[in-house]
Amino acid sequence: MKKRKRIVLIAHDNRKEQLLEWARWNKKLLGDHELFGTGTTGGIISRELGLDVHRFKSGPLGGDQQVGSKISDGDIDVMIFFWDPMSAQPHDVDVKALLRLAVVYNIPVACNRSSADFIISSPLLQEEYDRKIDDFAAVLIEP
Numbered sequence: 001m002k003k004r005k006r007i008v009l010i011a012h013d014n015r016k017e018q019l020l021e022w023a024r025w026n027k028k029l030l031g032d033h034e035l036f037g038t039g040t041t042g043g044i045i046s047r048e049l050g051l052d053v054h055r056f057k058s059g060p061l062g063g064d065q066q067v068g069s070k071i072s073d074g075d076i077d078v079m080i081f082f083w084d085p086m087s088a089q090p091h092d093v094d095v096k097a098l099l100r101l102a103v104v105y106n107i108p109v110a111c112n113r114s115s116a117d118f119i120i121s122s123p124l125l126q127e128e129y130d131r132k133i134d135d136f137a138a139v140l141i142e143p
């Protein structure tokens with residue numbers, strides 16, 4: 001099946017469980033897309049759910065910057081980033097830089113479950129949407 005969107009999954013330690021639970025709930029849909037993740041998060045998602053995840057380095061070791069670089073190259077379509085609002089991170093500047101680039105390049109970002117639910121249920125991520133677009137194109141092409 002054609003992989004449609006490039007989705008990156010990232011969570012800080014205190015929020016990894018929540019991201020895993022969300023990804024488990026949406027496993028089938030996520031499996032239709034190309035998945036990326038920072039090192040530890042990506043490892044958990046692929047190990048626990050059996051999904052293919054391209055893994056970058058761990059966030060504090062440069063993973064956030066690698067994701068930012070991908071975004072600036074136009075190679076990421078959606079970012080799901082459950083960052084921890086209650087703990088200081090050693091790589092806080094990298095986190096901030098990554099969130100900034102996501103805004104600069106205008107990609108949809110979800111930082112909590114309710115916004116992740118919105119994004120995952122968006123027509124843009126659903127097969128149905130592609131099919132409608134294809135049907136529309138077919139109508140235009142047919143004489």
Ligand SMILES: O=C(CO)COP(=O)(O)O
Nearest residue numbers: 038039040041058059060
């Ligand atoms: O630190 C992170 C995001 O800032 C996430 O990195 P890990 O997935 O390697 O824990």
